[in-house]
Each structure stands twice: as C-alpha cells, then as structure tokens.
Amino acid sequence: VWRKIVPATRVAVLGTGLIGRVICEDLLDEPGFKVLAIDGQDSSLALLPDHPRLERRRADLSDQAAVARLTGEADLAVGAVPGALGRGVQRGVLAAGRPMVDISFAPENPLELHDEVAAAGLTFIVDCGLAPGLSNLLVGREASRMETVDEVMILVGGLPLRRDWPWEYRFVFSPGDVIEEYTRPCHIRVAGKEITCEPLTEIEPVEFAGVGTLEAFLTDGLRTLLHTIPAPTLREKTLRYPGHAERMRALKATGFFSTEPLALPGGTVAPRALTESLFRSAMALPAGQREISLLRVVVRGSDVAGVSREVRWDLQDTTDDRGRTSMSRTTGFPCAEAVRLVASGLWRRPGVSPPETLGAEAGPCEALLAGMERRGISLARSQED
C-alpha cells in the first residue's frame, strides 16, 4: 500500500491542531493527495479550509480501535496528536497496517516499535518536525559523511520578534509543553557518559545573524539521537532572549512549576496548573505579531584521513503571509515532505525510522531539504576544516 505514487494517495491526518492543520493545508496543495482529517474536536476540524479533496471526521483519538478503523480507509497516516496520545495512535496505525509519518513526540522511545513495524512490512518515520526532526536529519546527514563524530550540538527555539518585558517570550505551542521542557530531566551524553541533568542549566550566550545575542540552555530533546549517533558528546539546547532562563529558574525554585497540590482557600490546586493559566494569558502571541524559529546544528568530527571538520547548519523562518507561525511551518512542512517521500516510494525502509536515518541517505535527505527551500525556509551550511 505505501508504495503508491502521489496522484492516488489518501492520507489520514490524525489530529488537526495547530500543526495538523498546516500539514493538511500543505498536502492539499499537492493535486494528487486526498486528506481524511480526523480530530476529537469539531472546533478544530472547523478551522480547516473547505476543499474538494478534504474530508472531515470527528473521532476520539485516544480510542485505538477507532484510529485503526479510520486509518484503514486511507493509504497512509500522519500522527499529529498531543504527546500523551502518541503511542496509542501509533499502535492504531500499526493495527490498520498502514505506513506513518509521526510528529506527536510521545514520551515513549519510538525505536521500541521498530521490530513490530518492520515485521508488518511497514515504514514509520517518527519525530519528523523541527527539533526533533530537521535537526536529526542534518545530524544524520553530516555524521554519515564523517569517519568519526566527536560532538553534536543542537540549538532550537521559537521567539517573538517583539521583545516584551519580563519574559520576552510568546507561546508558539502549548504553555503546558513549555513548562514541561523547563522541568523534565535532560538526557545528554558528555565524553561518552550518559548524563541526566536539570533543564534551564548550562546557560550560554550564542550569536545569530540578524537576531543578535540569544541564550541557550539544556532541555530534553535528543530522543532517538542518543541511540542512533555514536558521538561521545551530544547536547540539545533551547534558545530564548537573554534573561528568560534565569527568571524561569526563579519560578521553578520557588515551587511555581510543582505538580504537588496545595490546599488553599477555594480549593486544592497544583501550582503548575495556576502558572500555566497565568502564562497562557500573559504570554499569548498577540494577533498580527510575528515570530521567528531558529535552528542551529553543529557537528564536529573527522574524515577518514583524520582531518577535523566542523559543520554548521542554520535555519531561520518567520510567520508567513498566510499568518502561519514559523513554528507550525517548520514542524508541519518536514512532516508533509516525509509523507511525499513515503507516498512516492522514495522512502520504503521497513521499521521505525527517525529523521537521522533519512539524513544518511542522499536522495531522501536532499528531497526533504529541497522541500523546505521550496517553501521559503532558509537553510545554510558552513564548514570549517
């Protein structure tokens, strides 16, 4: 089924939130795709454009049987659900026997499903957004061209163009997920040792052309790279305007991110729930304000002759003229391009493939990068030998 070519492919998009919507729109731009958009909320489905090749279905995406049944009506599936539902949706698609491109970023390790997916003769491309996503692709690309990889550093962040005191930040995805980034322990590797450390640490200044000085701090985003890339040192850091991390650390140290309920007049509530609610009001991206997404991938290593090399990729993207945030573009477009790779038969490796696996293969990798350039996402490579 998954070897079908574009003109006849029907794609089930499971989850039509901010990112799912961008994916639907992007797939509809391609004359051959039919889109079966599925979500639990009518309000979410209603935001999709009216289109002769779009069909809407309301379904509970936490119901694996429903996911399997609906996916069975399509040729391949896209997973774009909240992380907590991610693994269930993967299992539903597997039960339906359809290939999949996933950007749900479920907390579970996606490589665990590799054998089952391979045994079913299916291909699943997972974690295929910005970071994880393009970041993995670029690491895979450069690592495959080196004899040894010494160090990998990924810097990623979405920022408002306008800097408003005190946070100089606006949410481009759920406030709860951002607080989760600031609290979940980070898994990194340093000099060959797996280390678990606190997020919002190792704060350092970094320069970005046209943007200025930002700060970068550890967050937990390496995921599959820790399993697939044998470099002794790998780090992922999040980018913000300077000072943000220190303020967030102060909130965290005072207990505002705690999930331990507190008995107060009026009820017993978790501080994190209140903080999330205040953040939603205080840090929503105001209508009409533009934001920017930045990704920098640095891979250091050496070639067969032992010559050292440092390769740096820089990506920048801003809110587009259709009002789509750069964060939804840079997350949704890699996913939509991966759908094309699968639909066209350019990617058919059985099992679970994170983007670094695609990055190691010239054809799929260059096709995906060309797809980004075609959509106006700027990517630049520089190399120091």
Next chain:
Amino acid sequence: VWRKIVPATRVAVLGTGLIGRVICEDLLDEPGFKVLAIDGQDSSLALLPDHPRLERRRADLSDQAAVARLTGEADLAVGAVPGALGRGVQRGVLAAGRPMVDISFAPENPLELHDEVAAAGLTFIVDCGLAPGLSNLLVGREASRMETVDEVMILVGGLPLRRDWPWEYRFVFSPGDVIEEYTRPCHIRVAGKEITCEPLTEIEPVEFAGVGTLEAFLTDGLRTLLHTIPAPTLREKTLRYPGHAERMRALKATGFFSTEPLALPGGTVAPRALTESLFRSAMALPAGQREISLLRVVVRGSDVAGVSREVRWDLQDTTDDRGRTSMSRTTGFPCAEAVRLVASGLWRRPGVSPPETLGAEAGPCEALLAGMERRGISLARSQED
C-alpha cells in the same frame, strides 16, 4: 489614669504575635510593669515567658466590646494586632477610656481619631514601630530644627545576612503583608504634588556601610508624614538586595499577585493565595539564621538664615542573642519605650500623636532614642551644611 508612674502601671498588650511578644518581654524587664497579655490564639499566648507579673487572657480581638472590657482592667493599652483589626482595637481602647500605644498599622488614617481621643482626654501614640515609627520620630526631630524642609527620604528594610538565590530575601513578617507592600499603590509627594504610583518602581542602588550595595524602591509607608510634614517632596522606599524588585515585578506583571480568582482543576483560587503559600515555604528565615534591619532617614532643608542642611540618620540592628529578629526588636522596642513615656507622664499630649510629634519635642525624643541605644540598637546622625 495615664499619668500614673511606672511602678504601678498595668499594661494590656492586645495581640501577642511576633512583635507583641517582644513588647511583653521588654515591659516585663521593667520591675514596675504588670502585663495583661491578650490574644485570640492559645498557641500565641503559650509562647510568652512564665513571669509573676504576666497574666494571659484569650479573647477575640475583633470584638470591640471584649477589647474595651479587658482594657478596662489595665491602665494603658498596646495595640499589636494585624492591620485589618487595628481600627476596631483602637475603638475598643477609646471606649475603655485608656491611653494607647499602637503598632497595628491599620489601613485607616490614624489622625481621623484625633478629635475623639482628645475629647476623651486621652493620648494615643500611633504607628510607633520602625518605619512607620522611628523613621517618623527622626523626621519630626530634624524638621522641627529647620526653618524650611525641602525633601524627606526614608529607606527601610529587613534582610537575611545570608543571600540565597533567587530572592535573597527571608520573611521577617507575614508573607501576605510583604505582597501587600508590593501591590498597594504608593502615596508620595513630589515638588508639592500628591502622587499615587506603583510600588517596586524608582529602583535605585544605595550604599550601606558594612552591608554593601542594596536596591531601594517605592513602597507605601509615609502615612501620617504626608499630613504632618509640609515638605514639598517626601518618599519612602524599601531596601532589598539588588535584583529582588525586578523579579517581583515579573511575578506581578504575570498575574501572580492578583486577587482575582482563577478556575482551575481542583478549585477556584486567587493567584495571590498560592503565591503567598509558596513564598512562605521558599522564603522562611531558617532557624538559627540571622537577619539585619536597616533604616536611613534623610532630611534636606535650610535654617532661619537660609543655609542649606542635609541630615542623615542611619540605624542598623541584627538578630540578638535571645534569637529575637532585628525586625521584631526595632518594631517592638520603640513601642515599649513609648509605653514608658506615657506611663511616666513624659508624654501626655491629648489626641492622636504619630511619632513625628514626639520627635519635635526634645525630652520625649531623646528619651526614646536613648532607649534604643540602651537596647543595643545603633543609631548614627551625620550632617552636611
């Protein structure tokens, strides 16, 4: 009644919290005083020392009739209740026909009671703590010796000696009162104009000998001075270690000090209630850790000959060997000294007298300052002509 001399005086101390306790202990150090300690909480009364001249009574201090009845058993009263109960306790004491020294800092203007108290032939010394309190006394002292007063600046703060990130602050009184200081609009006078402005603003660095650089920012503490001192410019600022105000401003701007209830899973709670609870845990002064209280009063003006003069008073005090915080010492001792002034007949002016009124009279003023020195509270005056 209030003209009695020390050896025969019975003092009703209304409220035996942190400050009330220090006042009781201080009065008991004087052989002539008998103390009738009154509080709504047995737990609070239980913390008082066993002493032959101390009697404990439990009573609801929000009940004016009860306050009047109990105060009637004494010769004079001390008000040391939470601000919200302050006016009611004043009225109870007035009904009992007894003189009073008050440090409850009720939100109402204490001068409003002047005519009633004077008509009853009583004297009430109000706002007689550190600031308001000693600050007013020193302003009154210097203003009374100048022909014109141009500017008054009061700087006051209680700080832990150990600076712990991120707040570098520990509570020496109720967290709710500190948040109130950071939210209640400030009433100041600048160039002859009454101005209402936001607290935590006009942040400036100031130097303190032996302490280093602190920050000072506007809070609402001038109270009676705005009515009694005809200087064109008066400001009161609170002292903290640098960076504290900026962090608090960030919390405030994000809504963490709001009293508007938020509907959350588990209940509908005011953000301020949650913040107060987290602050109580995060910023309690750990047992055995010492703190410092600082007061600086600057009065600028000129003498009859038109010669400019700037007078500066500096007070410093730290936790004592009995474990009493400098904040309770510097608030409780001025009150206890004022009780002596009233009991000894050295202060008998009918009506409501804030400390600046005492400051303008050499005898009572020097007696009160000498009482501070006697208790080891360091006060230094410097003058620039």
